[in-house]
Amino acid sequence: MDVLKDLELLVLSRYPIIAVETYEEERVEAALQSVAAKLQIPFFVWTVTEGLRRHGADSVIYGTQPPLAALANLAAFKGDGLYLFKDLHRYLGDAEVVRKLRDLTRPFGQARRALFFAAPRIELPAELEKLVAGFRLELPTREELRQLAERVVAELSQQHRIKVEVTPADFDRLIDALKGLTVFEVERSLTKVVLDDMALTIRDLDRLLEIKRRLLERQGVLEYVPTEDGLGAVGGLGHLKEWLAKRKRAFTPEAGRFGIAPPKGVLLLGVQGAGKSLAARAVAREWGLPLLRLEPVRLYDKYVGESEKNLEQALAMAERMAPCVLMVDEIEKGFAAMGSSDSDAGLSRRILGRLLGWLQDRAAPVFVVATCNQIADLPPELMRKGRFDEIFFLDLPTPAERREIFAIHLRKRKRDPAAFDLDALAAAADGFSGAEIEAAVVAALYTAFAAGSELGTALILDELRATRPLSVTRAEDITALRDWARDRAVPAN
Numbered sequence: 001m002d003v004l005k006d007l008e009l010l011v012l013s014r015y016p017i018i019a020v021e022t023y024e025e026e027r028v029e030a031a032l033q034s035v036a037a038k039l040q041i042p043f044f045v046w047t048v049t050e051g052l053r054r055h056g057a058d059s060v061i062y063g064t065q066p067p068l069a070a071l072a073n074l075a076a077f078k079g080d081g082l083y084l085f086k087d088l089h090r091y092l093g094d095a096e097v098v099r100k101l102r103d104l105t106r107p108f109g110q111a112r113r114a115l116f117f118a119a120p121r122i123e124l125p126a127e128l129e130k131l132v133a134g135f136r137l138e139l140p141t142r143e144e145l146r147q148l149a150e151r152v153v154a155e156l157s158q159q160h161r162i163k164v165e166v167t168p169a170d171f172d173r174l175i176d177a178l179k180g181l182t183v184f185e186v187e188r189s190l191t192k193v194v195l196d197d198m199a200l201t202i203r204d205l206d207r208l209l210e211i212k213r214r215l216l217e218r219q220g221v222l223e224y225v226p227t228e229d230g231l232g233a234v235g236g237l238g239h240l241k242e243w244l245a246k247r248k249r250a251f252t253p254e255a256g257r258f259g260i261a262p263p264k265g266v267l268l269l270g271v272q273g274a275g276k277s278l279a280a281r282a283v284a285r286e287w288g289l290p291l292l293r294l295e296p297v298r299l300y301d302k303y304v305g306e307s308e309k310n311l312e313q314a315l316a317m318a319e320r321m322a323p324c325v326l327m328v329d330e331i332e333k334g335f336a337a338m339g340s341s342d343s344d345a346g347l348s349r350r351i352l353g354r355l356l357g358w359l360q361d362r363a364a365p366v367f368v369v370a371t372c373n374q375i376a377d378l379p380p381e382l383m384r385k386g387r388f389d390e391i392f393f394l395d396l397p398t399p400a401e402r403r404e405i406f407a408i409h410l411r412k413r414k415r416d417p418a419a420f421d422l423d424a425l426a427a428a429a430d431g432f433s434g435a436e437i438e439a440a441v442v443a444a445l446y447t448a449f450a451a452g453s454e455l456g457t458a459l460i461l462d463e464l465r466a467t468r469p470l471s472v473t474r475a476e477d478i479t480a481l482r483d484w485a486r487d488r489a490v491p492a493n
Contacts, residue, residue, distance in 0.1 A: 003137065008035045011082065015133040016108035017101060020118040022137035024182050025086055028118045029055075031137075032082055041080035041112055046070045048087040067091045071100045080112040088117040098125055105131050139320060145178050145186060152190045153200060163199040170202040172253055173288065177208040180320030185211070209290050212321055221314040223293045225327070227285035234275055234282045235408050235434055236401030240266075240392050240492035248287055251323040251365050262323065263389050264359070265368030267331075269375050269489055270394030271478055272470060273435030276371035277329060279394075279492075283369060284325040292318055293327045296334015299351065311351055319364035328370040332377040352379065359387040375484055392492040393485035396433055396471060396478075401493065402426035405434050406460075409441045413455075421457045428464045431471035440464050 010018055020028050029045060033055055036043035043055040051064035052073055064070040067088060074083055091097045101115075108114065124132055140148065149171075156162050166174065178186050189211045193204040213224035231241050247263045249255055255262075268276040284291035299310045318326045328334075359368065359382075368388070372378060383391060397405060403426045407417035429437050444459040453459075471478055 003031055004034055004038075006135070007031055008038065010133055010135065011035060011039065011112055011114050014109050014112070015114060016105040017128070017132045018114055018116050018135055019089075019122045019124065019132050020116055020135045020137055021120065021122055022118055023120050024137060024184065025118055027183055028116070028137060029084060032084055032116060036082045039080070039112060041082060043082045044084070046083065046085045046088070048090070052083075067094075067097050068100060071097070071104065074115065075100075075104060075107070082113075083115045085115060085117045089119040089122050092123070092125055092128070098127055102127060102131065139180060140183060140186070142175060142179065145175050148183060148186055149175060149178065149190060152187055153194065156191065156194055160195070160198060162194060163201075165199060165201045169252075170205075173202065173205055174200075174208065176251075176323055177205050177212070179322060180212060180317075205288075212290060221294070221298055221310050222317050223295075225281060225284075225291045225293050227281045227291050229282055230286040231279075231282045233408060233412075234278055235405030236397045237275065237279060237394065237492045239490065240268075240279065240394075243390065243392075243490075244283055244286070251287065251289065251367075262365035263367060264362075264386075265326075265366075265370065265388050267370045267372060267383065267388045267391045268394060268492070269372045269391060269481070269485060270492070271396055271433055271481065272373050273433030274394035274396065275434045276394055277327065278434070280325065280327040280369040280371065283367070287325070287367075289367070290321055290324045291327060292321060292324055293329055294318075295329055296331060299334065308350060308354070311354055315354075315358050315362075318366050319362070321366075323365040323367070325367045325369060328368060330373060331370040331382075332372050332374045352382075356381060356387065375481065391489040393482075393489035394492045395482065395485075396431060397437075398493060399426045399430075402429050402432070402437065405437050406441070409438050413441065413445060415455060420460070424457060425460055425464070428461050432464070432467075432469045433471075436467065436469050440467060 007018075022028055033043055036055070044052055045055055046052040046064065046067075048065060048067070051060045051062075052070045053060040061070075061073060064073055067085075070085070074081075088097075104115065118137075153162070153164060157164070178190070181189065189208060193207045194200050196207075213226075231244065234241070243266075250260055250262050268279060270276055281291060294314055299307055299314070318324060370388070375383075381387075403422045406420070406422050406425050406429070410417045410420060429440070432440070440460055440463040443463045445455055447459055447463070448455040
């Protein structure tokens with residue numbers, strides 16, 4: 001296990017103080033117990049409620065609840081030892097505690113002695129920054145999750161009559177759904193979904209994803225977007241659909257064994273209402289992956305350092321949820337012309353630089369779908385090959401695509417498309433986007449309901465004639481967009 005090797009190496013390298021960033025105190029304690037056992041040295045644990053005690057011992061060293069008293073005992077101990085202080089990060093603003101920690105670094109650095117403190121976030125005072133080694137306890141790997149899930153199911157099967165009705169492929173998908181959860185969260189969530197119906201089936205996948213959604217709601221920057229319709233509910237976009245269909249199974253273990261790396265993502269440029277966001281939702285549904293949405297403008301905070309922290313949290317959360325689809329909606333609104341702006345003391349450049357680095361180098365299977373309406377506003381380095389696999393241009397639908405879009409929206413509203421003159425509707429909707437076609441169907445439906453009549457072709461034609469689409473009101477912008485995309489992007493239609 002790499003975590004054990006890394007912790008052991010830190011101890012043998014004589015780092016006196018090690019700060020572990022994690023939500024999983026129990027995993028840290030178990031890992032340090034294993035390291036101490038292997039090195040055959042004592043292991044002590046301190047909490048502010050109990051004090052200092054040797055791991056496994058019933059009694060606590062008297063009077064060691066105050067942190068200074070506990071640290072004083074450490075100074076008196078001789079020989080090797082590992083010490084986990086679970087609550088010490090709460091006292092790093094105390095000058096005496098900081099002084100005592102600095103005093104301990106010299107004797108600790110001369111033996112296999114190390115003081116660990118663990119917390120989700122640790123802010124070190126300047127006096128300790130050069131003396132403390134940082135360590136991030138990563139979340140369980142896929143193989144660890146598999147072993148954990150098998151253990152939980154086995155234990156539940158011993159206690160209850162559990163039906164396990166999953167194929168190996170189904171179990172792989174359930175394991176993927178557990179990625180990003182802590183050991184505690186995996187045990188509790190898996191136990192809950194199994195005991196709820198005394199079975200483990202592929203139907204539990206959606207319930208595990210719902211648990212992840214609640215985690216995102218607490219995080220605040222990313223939004224979990226439920227997906228209902230697949231690519232079949234998206235009219236047109238034949239080239240984009242074909243490209244996506246070839247990569248549908250790219251996130252499976254079989255693809256990895258075949259030598260295929262997961263695709264990075266696509267940049268969808270197009271006319272407003274052409275279906276960019278709809279396509280992103282459909283991809284997630286079609287591939288059976290959770291969909292996360294990042295609105296770039298939500299990253300920015302008035303407090304120094306918070307914007308960068310928001311981006312780091314968003315990217316880390318996306319990697320925790322992987323494999324997943326990350327939709328960066330209207331990317332130009334958050335990253336337009338950033339590279340040349342000095343008005344914010346370089347914040348924009350730092351945010352953009354971090355995003356570019358992550359897009360280029362990320363190892364986690366996060367498929368990014370970025371949507372954009374104004375390509376001229378984006379910095380050129382964001383469109384370089386390697387950030388995205390492809391740039392697609394979503395133009396206004398063709399006559400055949402308009403027929404298909406009308407049929408989709410009529411069928412969605414429980415109307416038989418065969419009862420409508422789709423050719424006449426497609427001809428009348430020349431220059432309309434998919435969103436504008438849907439709006440016309442909805443408006444006609446309201447008119448029919450108000451008049452107490454049934455929806456028909458004539459009512460939809462009336463709505464189309466009363467509408468001026470964007471291709472008319474923004475003709476110059478759409479022409480410029482088409483001119484840019486002609487030799488620089490792949491047609492999605």
